[in-house]
Amino acid sequence: MSRYRKIFNRIFASLLLLIVFLSFDQKTFAQNGEVLFKANCSSCHKPDKDFTGPALKGARDREPSKEWAYKWVDNVNTMATADPYAKGLVAKYGSMMTQQNLKVEEIKAILDWADTYTPPGPPPGTPVAEPDNSMLFGILTLVLGLIAFILLQVNTNLRKLSDEKEGVLRSEPVPFYRNKIFLMTGILVLFTVAGYFFVNAAIGLGRQQNYQPQQPIYYSHQVHAGTNQISCLYCHGSSQDSKTAGIPSVNVCMNCHKAINKYEGPDKLVREDGTAVNGTDEIQKLYSYAGWDLKANAGKGTYNPDNNGDGIPDGAHPIEWIKIHNLPDHVYFNHSQHIKVGKQQCQTCHGPIQEMPEVYQFAELSMGWCINCHRETKVDFYNKADSTGNKFYSIYEKFHEDIKNKKLDSVTVEKIGGTECQKCHY
Numbered sequence: 063m064s065r066y067r068k069i070f071n072r073i074f075a076s077l078l079l080l081i082v083f084l085s086f087d088q089k090t091f092a093q094n095g096e097v098l099f100k101a102n103c104s105s106c107h108k109p110d111k112d113f114t115g116p117a118l119k120g121a122r123d124r125e126p127s128k129e130w131a132y133k134w135v136d137n138v139n140t141m142a143t144a145d146p147y148a149k150g151l152v153a154k155y156g157s158m159m160t161q162q163n164l165k166v167e168e169i170k171a172i173l174d175w176a177d178t179y180t181p182p183g184p185p186p187g188t189p190v191a192e193p194d195n196s197m198l199f200g201i202l203t204l205v206l207g208l209i210a211f212i213l214l215q216v217n218t219n220l221r222k223l224s225d226e227k228e229g230v231l232r233s234e235p236v237p238f239y240r241n242k243i244f245l246m247t248g249i250l251v252l253f254t255v256a257g258y259f260f261v262n263a264a265i266g267l268g269r270q271q272n273y274q275p276q277q278p279i280y281y282s283h284q285v286h287a288g289t290n291q292i293s294c295l296y297c298h299g300s301s302q303d304s305k306t307a308g309i310p311s312v313n314v315c316m317n318c319h320k321a322i323n324k325y326e327g328p329d330k331l332v333r334e335d336g337t338a339v340n341g342t343d344e345i346q347k348l349y350s351y352a353g354w355d356l357k358a359n360a361g362k363g364t365y366n367p368d369n370n371g372d373g374i375p376d377g378a379h380p381i382e383w384i385k386i387h388n389l390p391d392h393v394y395f396n397h398s399q400h401i402k403v404g405k406q407q408c409q410t411c412h413g414p415i416q417e418m419p420e421v422y423q424f425a426e427l428s429m430g431w432c433i434n435c436h437r438e439t440k441v442d443f444y445n446k447a448d449s450t451g452n453k454f455y456s457i458y459e460k461f462h463e464d465i466k467n468k469k470l471d472s473v474t475v476e477k478i479g480g481t482e483c484q485k486c487h488y
C-alpha cells in the first residue's frame with residue numbers, strides 16, 4: 063500500500079498546486095479594468111464617447127492632476143460642491159455621478175483600460191462573458207486521473223512480473239473494475255459532480271437574465287427615453303413612491319399619440335432577429351388598443367363612440383405587455399426604497415434602457431446580486447456635525463459615535479440591516 067500512498071500523495075500535491083495556481087489567476091483577473099468598468103461605471107460612462115458622464119479615455123490628462131480622478135471617484139459628493147473642476151463637470155453634464163467605493167488600484171485599472179480602449183468592442187447589450195476556467199479545470203483533472211490510473215496499472219503489472227520471476231505465489235490481483243476502493247471513489251466522484259450541477263440548476267430555476275420577449279407593440283425605449291428624452295418617471299412615476307415601478311396605461315401613450323400618428327424618427331427600427339419594423343404601423347396598433355379612429359373628425363382622429371355603454375370606447379382593450387423582470391414570490395423588493403431613499407439610478411439595475419429598442423433583463427436578479435450591492439453601497443447617513451444626509455439615520459447612535467471617533471468613515475446598507483433575511487424575504 064505504501065507505494066500507492068506515495069503515488070496518491072504526489073497526485074494530491076499536484077492537484078493542490080493547480081488549484082492554488084488557478085485561484086491566483088482569478089485574483090489577478092479581479093483587477094481587470096474592463097470587468098471593473100462594466101460592473102461599476104458602464105451604466106453612465108463609455109470609454110471613448112461622452113454618455114451620461116464624460117468619456118473616460120484620457121480623463122487623467124484633462125484633469126487638474128493625475129491623482130484627481132482617484133480622489134473624485136471616492137468623494138463625489140464633497141468634491142462636487144468644493145472642487146472648481148468638479149463643479150464645471152456637474153454643470154456640463156447636469157446629473158450627479160454616484161459615489162463609487164473602489165480602491166485606488168481598481169480605479170487606476172479602469173482608467174488604464176479606458177486609455178488603451180479601441181472601439182471594435184462587442185456591440186452594446188452583449189453580456190460580458192466572464193472567463194470560465196472550469197473547462198480547463200475539468201480537462202486537467204481528467205488527464206491527471208488518467209495518468210494516476212495508468213501508473214497504478216503499470217505498478218500492478220510490474221509487481222506481477224517480478225513476482226513471477228522470483229517464483230513468489232500470490233493470489234491473483236483483483237482487476238480494477240472489481241476493486242472496492244476504485245468503485246467507491248468512482249461513485250463518490252459521480253455523486254459530488256452530479257450534486258453540484260443539480261443544486262446549481264435548482265438555484266437558477268426561474269432566473270432569466272437577458273430575457274427579451276417580443277411585446278404586443280414594438281415600443282422602443284430607445285426612441286422614447288433615448289432620442290426623445292422622455293423621462294422614465296413620465297411613464298414609470300410610481301417607482302418614486304411605491305413598491306412597483308408600474309407600466310403606463312394606454313391613456314398615457316395617447317397623451318402624445320393623439321397628435322403623433324406617424325413615425326419619422328432617425329432610429330432604424332429592427333427586431334433582434336434583424337427584421338425591419340414599420341413604426342407607423344406600430345402606432346396604428348396602439349390606436350386599435352385605444353379604440354381611436356384616426357380617419358374620423360376630419361382626419362384629426364377621435365375615440366370610437368361608446369355604443370355598448372361599458373364606459374370605454376368600443377373596441378378598446380388593454381395592451382397585454384409581457385412582464386420581463388420577475389422576482390420569486392418569497393422576495394420583497396421596493397422601488398421607492400431604492401430610488402427615493404437609496405438614490406439609485408434606474409440604469410444601475412436595469413442597464414442602458416434608453417439604448418434598448420426592445421427591453422431585456424440586464425441584471426441577474428439573484429440574491430447574491432442584491433447582497434453585493436448592499437455590502438458596497440453607502441447610505442446617505444445623517445451627519446450630526448453639519449445636519450446633512452437622511453435624518454432618519456439620526457437614531458443610529460453607535461455609528462455616530464464611531465464616525466466621530468474616526469472608527470468608521472461611512473455606513474453601508476449592510477450596516478443598517480440590508481443583509482438580514484427578513485428584510486427581503488416574506
Ligand code: HEC
Binds near residue numbers: 115
Ligand atoms: C450614475 C452614473 C455614474 C456612474 C455609475 C459613474 N459615473 Fe463617473 N461621472 C458621471 C457623471 C455624470 C460625471 C460628470 C460629473 C458629474 O456631473 O457628476 C462623471 C465624471 C467622472 C470622471 C471625471 C471625468 C473627467 O472628464 O474629468 C471620472 C474620472 C469618472 N466619472 C470615473 C468614474 C468611474 C471610474 C466610475 C466607475 C467606478 C464611474 N465614474 C461611475 C456619472 C457616473
Ligand code: HEC
Binds near residue numbers: 287310387
Ligand atoms: C413613454 C413611456 C415610457 C418611458 C418614457 C419609459 N418606459 Fe419603460 N416601459 C414602458 C412600457 C410601455 C413598457 C412595457 C413594454 C416593454 O417591456 O417594452 C416598459 C417596460 C420597462 C421595463 C421592463 C418592465 C418589465 O416588464 O420587467 C423597464 C425595466 C423599464 N421600462 C425601465 C424604464 C427606464 C429605466 C426608463 C427611462 C430610461 C423608461 N423605462 C422609460 C414605457 C415607458
Ligand code: HEC
Binds near residue numbers: 283290319
Ligand atoms: C411624451 C410623449 C410620448 C408618449 C407618452 C408616448 N410616445 Fe410613442 N412616440 C413619441 C415620439 C416623439 C415618437 C417618435 C416620433 C417620430 O420620431 O416620428 C414616438 C414613437 C412611437 C412609436 C414608433 C416608434 C417605435 O417605438 O416603435 C410607437 C410604436 C409608439 N411611439 C408607441 C407608444 C406607446 C405604446 C406608448 C405608451 C406606452 C407611447 N408611445 C407613449 C412620443 C410619445
Ligand code: HEC
Binds near residue numbers: 306308397
Ligand atoms: C436597486 C435596483 C433597481 C433600481 C434602482 C430600479 N429597479 Fe426597476 N426593478 C428592479 C427589480 C428587482 C424588479 C423586479 C421586481 C419584481 O419582480 O417584483 C424591477 C422591476 C421594474 C419594472 C417592472 C414592473 C414592476 O414594477 O415590477 C419596471 C417598469 C421598472 N423596474 C422600472 C424602473 C425604473 C423606471 C427605475 C428608475 C426610476 C427603476 N426601475 C429602478 C430593480 C431596480
Ligand code: HEC
Binds near residue numbers: 395404
Ligand atoms: C444598486 C444597488 C442595490 C441593489 C442591486 C439592490 N439594493 Fe436594496 N438597497 C440599496 C440601497 C442603497 C438601500 C438603502 C436605502 C436606504 O438608505 O435606506 C437599499 C435598501 C434595501 C432594503 C431596506 C433595508 C433596510 O434595512 O431598511 C431592502 C429590503 C432591499 N434594499 C431589498 C433589495 C432586494 C430584494 C434587492 C434585489 C432584488 C436589492 N435590494 C438590490 C441598494 C441596492
Ligand code: HEC
Binds near residue numbers: 427436482
Ligand atoms: C438583499 C435581499 C436579500 C436578503 C438580505 C436575503 N435574501 Fe434570500 N433571496 C433574495 C432574492 C432576490 C432571491 C431570489 C433569487 C433567485 O430568484 O434566484 C433569494 C432567494 C433565496 C432562497 C432560494 C434559493 C435561491 O438562491 O434562489 C433562499 C433559500 C434564501 N433566499 C434564503 C435567505 C436567507 C437564509 C437569508 C438570510 C441569511 C436571505 N435569504 C437574505 C434576496 C435576499
